[in-house]
Amino acid sequence: MIPEIGHYALVLALLMAVVQGTLPFVGASRGNVAWMEVARPAAYGQFLMIGLAFVALTWAFVVSDFSLQVVIQNSHSLKPMLYKVSGVWGNHEGSLVLWMVMLSGFGAAVAAFGRNIPPTLKARVLGVQGLVGVGFLLFMLLTSNPFVRVFPAPADGNDLNPLLQDPGLAFHPPFLYLGYVGFSVAFSFAAGALIEGRVDPAWGRWLRPWVLIAWASLTMGIAMGSWWAYYELGWGGWWFWDPVENASLMPWLAGTALLHSAIVVEKRDALKTWTILLAVLTFALSLMGTFLVRSGVLTSVHAFAVDPARGTAILILLLLAVGGSLLLYAMRAHTLKVGGVFAPVSREGALVLNNLLLSVSCAVVLIGTLMPLVLDAFGHKISVGAPYFNFITPFLAIPLILVMGVGPFLPWKRADLGAVLPRLGVAALLTVVAILWALWAHGVKPVMALVGAGLAAWAFCGAFAEIAERIKLFRIPLGDSLSRAASLPRGAWGTALAHAGLGIAVAGMVGTSFWLSEEIRVMKVGDQTPLAGYTFTLDKVEELRGPNYVTETGTFTIRDGDDLVATIDAEQRWYPVAKMKTTEAAIHTTFVSDLYAVLGDRTEDGTGWVVRLYHHPLVPWIWFGSIVMVLGGLLSLSDRRLRVGVPQKRAAPVRGPVAQAAE
Template identity: 55%
Template sequence: MIVETGHYALVLALALALAQFAIPFIGARLHDAALMRVARPAAITQFLLVALAYGALTYAHVVSDFSLVNVIENSHSLKPFIYKISGVWGNHEGSILLWVLVLSLCGALIAIFSNAMSDRLRADALAIQGLLGAAFLLFILLTSNPFARVALAPWEGRDLNPILQDPGLAIHPPLLYLGYVGFSIVFSFAAAALIGGRIDAAWARIIRPWTLFAWIALTLGIAMGSYWAYYTLGWGGFWFWDPVENASLMPWIAGTALLHSAAVMEKREALKVWTIFLSILAFSLSLLGTFLVRSGVLTSVHAFASDPDRGVFILAILVFFIGGALALFALRAGALPVGGVFAPISREGALVLNNLLLSACCATVVVGTLYPLALEALTGEKISVGAPFFNTVLIPIALPLALLMPIGQMLSWKRGDLLAALQRLRVAFVVGVVAAAAFGAWYGTPFLSIIAAGIAIYLVIGGLSDLIIRARGGSGRASFKRLAGLPLSAFGTSIAHAGMGLTLLGLAATGWGVESIVAMKPLSFYDVGPYQIGIESVSPRQGPNYSEVYAVMAVRKDGATIATIEPAKRFYQARRMERSEAGIITIGLGQVYAAIGESHEEGTVDARLYWKPLVTLIWIGALIMAFGGALSLADRRLRIGVARRAAAPALEPAE
């Protein structure tokens, strides 16, 4: 009964989503307050219905109700509880349901936090959100129904794909989806503004918190996904330029560009057309990513051609929404009034340059992801576009971008002084050069790593020095008071930029990593960077739904054991699949990483051993970036619904 109630709630959500689109949309055209008012309760109720459906599916997974095809195919009665929950989104149907859940959550959030905007803008935005919801609900119900039942239920399920049975994966998709789908809010507002024909600085202020919110979630989601790949795939890499990963990177880059251009639009009413375009682009790339991952087109172009239902449906959704939005854009963009003017050397100018470079990065990733697919579809030839292509093209764009980031922060709006900005950054320059020399002396080549590490340090110092320069002067107390008085968004910018610097440092340090693939004999030690690793024992162990062989390895430095790690190789009975579990120990900011392969009779074990200096900075940097974003989001002036008349000027000096 719970299951079928969930199923019905999902169908009902579709009916309500259609109403959420039609009634407010007509209301906005006819300027009818009552019809427009429908949007908010409809959006909230739609979310509750989808949540009910999602809860019912989760219940079915938790109690192992094998009358659901989805549970049979992706669960197992012995699976640990947490994976019964995360297994709900560890498969196609469930993950699309989660997608729709987040989409309807976004609709509900707009409905709740949209006091400070005109009724019409809100009604139109929620109508678009309703239309998006309806399209995806229809997709679920017609092609990917998680509530499909069988009358004769089997006694055991086929278990969840073992590589997905991991705590990292339990958190990664929801975060990623919050990011992906969070951009739908911005998309809906862009479409609503184009339909309504009013786009101004106030609009930019409305979308900025949502952009930030989606960007933070996506940043965390990508970081989590990359860390998960790092420790479960067992080959020590954290980014494979796999189309699935690129699918999340594309909207992130577009979202980053949007974040910056929306800032310009809010302050100066410039870059309107561009900001609207980016708003459409960010979500379009999310949709494209969903299409790539969910249509099966990546597994094989052939598989897609032989079972095209899902793919064609998503493609139709994609074409309808992206095409529709771009058509609207083409119709209305020309009529937008031009905004404030600015000199090329100014904060605005720097942000334009930032947008150009980010767009180039984004285009590179799009081309690198789609080109092999197109080639395979047209000629049948398979090529793989991987790290060499992306590194060659992206590094020359990304490093100058990193160099420019602190300069942009130092320039003032409207008309800036480049020389003065550079002067203020001289400390950062010097520290960066000294750091590069120090890294070079300590770790040696490759030169690219040395240069990138220098730029990274410059970026961290440069990002933070904006705060210091703004606070400096007078006595210590006065400076501190001034620092405390700076708006949170200024802290957010500086901290996010510094976080980017840390991530860059972590990436640069990959060049100094040590890798060694050895057949390890028992009781002998192998050099990995500054450490020695040796096997103490290899033994089998039984887990709840797997059996594993694990090795106890000692990590030594200068003859003294400083840690033990337990890399393992697991075998999952139900799927008859193997998966490696890396043994990782964090030492300082670096990590010793070991993964084991076959064990041989004479006691030797094939193993991959790595020493990865500073590698944790990649993810720490991402966390700091997200924290910076959160600080900006917490800034009172950005918070949704603050633009109320009386409160604003009165509170201003207190900041």
């Protein structure tokens, strides 16, 4: 009965999405306030119905209702409760329900918090959100219904993919979807503005918080996915240029450019058409990621489905959304008034260069990801992997980070670069110190490692140099500087944190990419292996039983000379229902490095195991820096000036004698 309620709720949600996607548009074009107001209750109702469907599907997984096909294929009665719940979105059908929860939730949030948005624009934004919801709900109900019954019901299920039976599944996809779907609001604002023919600083101010939410969520989702792959797959790395990893990176790059472009619209009433185009393309790239994991065009540990029919349906949805919006852009872009002009050397110019570099980086990743798929369709097989991306990326990342450090010091409209650069003297000095440290610790080769260390220090120090400049640190009494710091807008602190977090993450990427130590060998119980100044000893290997798996667990002791550093356990698990092996890496982490061990297969004589050992310098900084970036985004979002629907407080005018006389 409960699954039928969930199915019925999806049908009702579709009807509400149709209402949300039609009546407000008609009302906005005719000036009918009552019809425009329909958008709010329709958005709330759609969110409520999809939430009800999600609860019904979760209930089916929790109680192991094996009369539902999706539960049979992705659950088992012995599976721990955490993975029963997270298994709701660990499959194609359930993940679409979660996607729709996010999409309808954003629509309801715009309806609730967009109080300062003009009624016509708000109606059109919610109308576009409703149309996107119609497309996905139709796709779900016609091709991916999560409430399909099976009669007779089997006694048990097929279990969830063992790679997904990890706490990472509980957090990584929700944050990733929150980012993907969050950019739908930017898309809706762009389409609504094009229909209305109005893009101005107020529009940029309304847009920016939604982009910030999506960007911070996607940043967290990507970081969690990277960490998950690092410790779960046992490959010893954090990024592999997998096509689906690239599919999440591309909207992040475009979304970062969109975030900076929206700042220029808000502050200087410029870059309007570019901001509109970036809003469309960022959401298009999010939809493309959805297509890649559900179309069957690639094989990946991230892929949800291999049904070409579903892939075709998503491709049609992608073409309708993107093609329609680009057609609208071509028809209406000329009506947008040109904003303020600026010199190439200015803060606007730095943001334009920043956006160009981000956009080109996105195009490079897009070409490297899609080219093998396109050529394969014509019978030509090629492989585009890490060498391609690793070769091109530095040429774009180096100038991007250099400009990121200089840009905040430049004034709007026109700047004197010669007067600005000396203010970055301390940041430049600390950058040189970082390069010299890397040279002393690791030698002159590889040269790119020294460049990377310098860029990381430049990004970090430059972020706080701008804050130091604003509070006049060491130029006025310390108490006055602290008072200035306390009165700085939260947005300024958020920007500094986000830029500093990127610097920290870059340092982690450089450390683990260039200074990694690795040892792969056969070890027997009692064997010792030296690595990076540490000694790994395989103490024992024992067979244990988990809730729904059996495991070989290897215990390693790590010593630094005679000092005990840690005792860690690496596992190789066998899931009998899924008939699949997984590895569980053993990791001892400190703030400056990771010691990492993976237990592989037994040797043919049964006396030893293939063991992979790694020393990852600075790798924790990748995820620490990502968290700092997210905190920077959230801190900026908490700034009253950026909160949707909250008017900025203005100081009351001073009532002096002249004013009183005038009255």
